[in-house]
Amino acid sequence: MKILFLNGPNLNLLGQREAEVYGRSTLADIEAKVRSRAQTLHVEVEFRQTNLEGELVDWIQQAKTKSDVIVLNAAAYTHTSIALRDAIVAAGVPTIEIHLSNIHAREEFRHKSLIAPVCRGQILGFGANSYILALEAYISVNAHQVSSAFQELTMNFSISLP
């Protein structure tokens, strides 16, 4: 399984930027934590950051053929970008929206997420751990789907036996 972590504008400044809101971990620290957890879960991860909206759109589009799931911290574009929302729909790759901070406990303009309605779920407010929780959330959702599909298959099989 391949999980693509995408990070939007200003997240390259984590560690120096508003540490009281976002914590002291740098994006490289977070990436290292994600990679170490991913290794124990036997999943492949790719981790990227850009300050450009169009680049995020390109990466989401490309994920259609390359990734099984996207974990997206769209940062400020969460609140403004119809282009990102459209790209998520077009790619059709299950996407988990994440934030370090609890956007609902902050300024009103951060309460609205334009991407939330097209994402599989949202994880927010747990600092760097939001990234780890997203990784684990997707794996458990996926494992549940696989085991339900298997149960359905074995049920159909036993029904069709004479």
Ligand code: DQA
């Ligand atoms: C953020 C929340 C956004 O509102 C903000 O613009 C960010 C970071 C977060 O991770 O808490 O840049 O996405």
